[in-house]
Amino acid sequence: MKTEVEKKKESPSVGVSGRKIIYDKDGKPCRTCNTLQDFQFATQGGSVAPTFNVKKPLKKNHPDTTSTDTVAGGYTKDQPPDVEQLGKSSWTLLHSVAATYPETPTSKQQADMKQFILLFGNFYPCWFCGKDFQEYIEANEVQTATQDDLGKWLCIAHNAVNKKIGKAEFDCNLWKQRWKDGWEK
Numbered sequence: 001m002k003t004e005v006e007k008k009k010e011s012p013s014v015g016v017s018g019r020k021i022i023y024d025k026d027g028k029p030c031r032t033c034n035t036l037q038d039f040q041f042a043t044q045g046g047s048v049a050p051t052f053n054v055k056k057p058l059k060k061n062h063p064d065t066t067s068t069d070t071v072a073g074g075y076t077k078d079q080p081p082d083v084e085q086l087g088k089s090s091w092t093l094l095h096s097v098a099a100t101y102p103e104t105p106t107s108k109q110q111a112d113m114k115q116f117i118l119l120f121g122n123f124y125p126c127w128f129c130g131k132d133f134q135e136y137i138e139a140n141e142v143q144t145a146t147q148d149d150l151g152k153w154l155c156i157a158h159n160a161v162n163k164k165i166g167k168a169e170f171d172c173n174l175w176k177q178r179w180k181d182g183w184e185k
């Protein structure tokens with residue numbers, strides 16, 4: 001029979017990053033809720049963090065590319081996204097959606113956008129991120145009357161996550177420079 005220490009080691013509560021390890025309902029480490037290194041640490045039962053698959057895949061035709069870096073068809077062996085990669089890509093999508101949302105949307109477009117953001121949270125692959133996001137939406141109604149309203153609402157929502165995870169907040173007066181117009185030289 002396994003001792004408590006052995007069991008704890010198999011399901012570590014803290015990863016190599018110092019962050020809490022998030023598990024799925026089935027008790028397995030959540031791939032999209034943890035960093036890749038923490039996920040690998042947890043799936044290895046809390047042993048020393050492995051270094052395989054952590055390095056960035058080399059570009060096709062890069063001189064250092066070996067046969068293990070690519071699969072048939074020449075695709076690099078990219079890993080499924082971790083919480084950081086998924087987050088960055090998702091915010092890019094959300095802010096870009098706001099940047100192309102009509103300046104004066106119809107009532108249907110406004111209703112559709114509210115639904116989209118709500119469903120986005122509902123199906124977000126990092127389950128605890130999505131749950132918190134849905135709670136945020138319930139407490140802070142999505143603003144869809146104009147493009148600027150939506151862009152600022154998203155920026156403030158993103159800042160709430162930044163604050164929660166200890167990242168710097170963004171100046172929401174600059175959301176259009178970042179996501180729509182670009183910066184002046």
Ligand SMILES: Cc1cc2nc3c(=O)[nH]c(=O)nc-3n(C[C@H](O)[C@H](O)[C@H](O)COP(=O)(O)OP(=O)(O)OC[C@H]3O[C@@H](n4cnc5c(N)ncnc54)[C@H](O)[C@@H]3O)c2cc1C
Nearest residue numbers: 083084087088090091128129133155156158159161165170
């Ligand atoms: C809905 C949602 C909920 C999330 N919840 C969690 C969570 O609970 N725990 C967790 O660990 N991770 C969460 N994440 C992921 C997290 O927010 C980051 O995406 C991830 O940590 C990677 O951060 P990053 O430093 O690459 O920059 P990101 O925060 O991904 O930001 C990408 C870029 O957006 C710009 N930016 C930053 N802040 C703002 C802002 N307020 N408005 C406009 N632009 C901005 C910056 O240029 C930045 O480089 C969540 C992601 C999403 C989409």
